[in-house]
Amino acid sequence: xxIRIITFLLFISxxxxxxxxxxxxxxxxxxxxxxxxKDAGAKGQFSLEKELTLAIVxxxxxxxxxxxxxxxxxxxxxxxxxxxxxxxxxxxNEAKGDLFISVHINSSAMKKHRELVGYRTVKKGxxxxxxxxxxxxxxxxxxxxxxxxxxxxxxxxxxxxxxxxEYGETVAEEPGLMDENDPMTAIIxxxxxxxxxxxxxxxxxxxxxxxxxxxxxxxxxKQLPLEVLAGSxxxxxxxxxxxxxxxxxxxxxxxxxxxxxxxxAIYRGIKAYKYEVEGQ
Ligand SMILES: [Zn+2]
Numbered sequence: 001x002x003i004r005i006i007t008f009l010l011f012i013s014x015x016x017x018x019x020x021x022x023x024x025x026x027x028x029x030x031x032x033x034x035x036x037x038k039d040a041g042a043k044g045q046f047s048l049e050k051e052l053t054l055a056i057v058x059x060x061x062x063x064x065x066x067x068x069x070x071x072x073x074x075x076x077x078x079x080x081x082x083x084x085x086x087x088x089x090x091x092x093n094e095a096k097g098d099l100f101i102s103v104h105i106n107s108s109a110m111k112k113h114r115e116l117v118g119y120r121t122v123k124k125g126x127x128x129x130x131x132x133x134x135x136x137x138x139x140x141x142x143x144x145x146x147x148x149x150x151x152x153x154x155x156x157x158x159x160x161x162x163x164x165x166e167y168g169e170t171v172a173e174e175p176g177l178m179d180e181n182d183p184m185t186a187i188i189x190x191x192x193x194x195x196x197x198x199x200x201x202x203x204x205x206x207x208x209x210x211x212x213x214x215x216x217x218x219x220x221x222k223q224l225p226l227e228v229l230a231g232s233x234x235x236x237x238x239x240x241x242x243x244x245x246x247x248x249x250x251x252x253x254x255x256x257x258x259x260x261x262x263x264x265a266i267y268r269g270i271k272a273y274k275y276e277v278e279g280q
Contacts, residue, residue: 026274029064030074030097030232033057034104037082042107044244045141049105050080052253056241057103059263068271085176089231099203099273100236101266102228105253106243108142140245146217147265149204150238151197152230153223154180154189176227188230199235199277206276207239207269214261216242239266 033053035041041049054077061073074095076088083091092100118133178185204221212218221237229236241262242249252258 024277024280026098026270026277027070028072028074028095028097028099029270030076030092030095030100030234031057031061032076032088032092032100032102032228034102034228034238035082036077036080039082042105042244044107044250045247047244047250047254049107049244052105052241052244052259053103054078054080055259056253056262056266059259060101060103060266063263063267064270067267068274071274085227085231088228092232092234097232097234099270100229100232100234101203101270102236102238103266104238104240106144106148106240107140107245108144108243110138110140111142113137113139141247142243142245144243145246145249146219147208147211147242148219148240149208149221150224150226150229150240151200151204151221152189152192152226152236153197154186154225178225178227178230180225185225189225192230195233196235199273200229200237202276203235203269203273204237204239206272207237207266210265210268210272214265216265 033050033056035050035053037050039050041053043049057075058078061075064071064073072095074091074097076091077083114134114136116132117135119130120133121128121130123129178188180186201221208218208221226238229238242253242258244250244253253262
């Protein structure tokens with residue numbers, strides 16, 4: 001999906017102001033619950049990504065409001081609605097956020113199973129040929145588990161061995177991968193990298209560390225040209241909180257404890273980030 005020109009112009013025009021707007025103070029945090037409304041996101045056996053992202057974001061927002069003094073939370077959505085990506089960017093940029101946290105739930109790709117169930121004989125010219133009969137089924141249940149975070153970068157910087165290769169099915173199936181052959185993409189990503197990449201990697205790393213401390217599988221911080229991150233003129237990270245098509249993780253992410261722990265990991269990551277950045 002090509003990023004829209006309007007978003008690009010908005011983005012570029014905001015960069016000079018951002019560096020000096022709030023200095024190193026973290027006073028506004030934008031929380032983006034992935035998907036919503038007509039866009040359900042990934043589907044589990046009994047729940048949807050859009051429901052889990054909203055539940056986690058609400059808990060996280062409450063934690064920040066209750067415990068992080070002087071920090072304002074801005075939500076891109078608080079109900080089951082679907083703001084487009086440019087709308088989410090507009091909310092974040094108009095609020096002049098210091099940090100953009102997009103919460104998502106992972107799902108691995110469908111697996112195709114082919115099972116030999118018998119043979120049939122068919123005529124090929126004068127010959128009779130035996131042909132195998134397969135039953136094809138698709139299985140979307142996975143044993144993949146754990147969390148990962150994404151920051152904005154061009155795909156060619158993206159270390160494939162850290163995701164698709166190593167974990168087999170750990171592939172972000174999020175919307176809005178930017179077209180890397182578009183020169184505009186290169187400009188946007190380069191501008192973004194210069195301004196926000198270091199801090200984006202920092203917040204991603206600090207959140208992932210917290211998941212690790214909780215005993216979750218930590219797949220680390222990866223880089224992708226994700227449009228959801230490109231349009232907001234502030235450091236940002238997309239957090240994949242677990243696999244909805246792993247039955248155990250789906251139950252966990254729907255549980256009170258699971259949602260609390262996930263929100264707490266992100267909260268603690270933000271707190272550590274705030275401490276580090278404000279100390280600089
Ligand atoms: Zn998602």
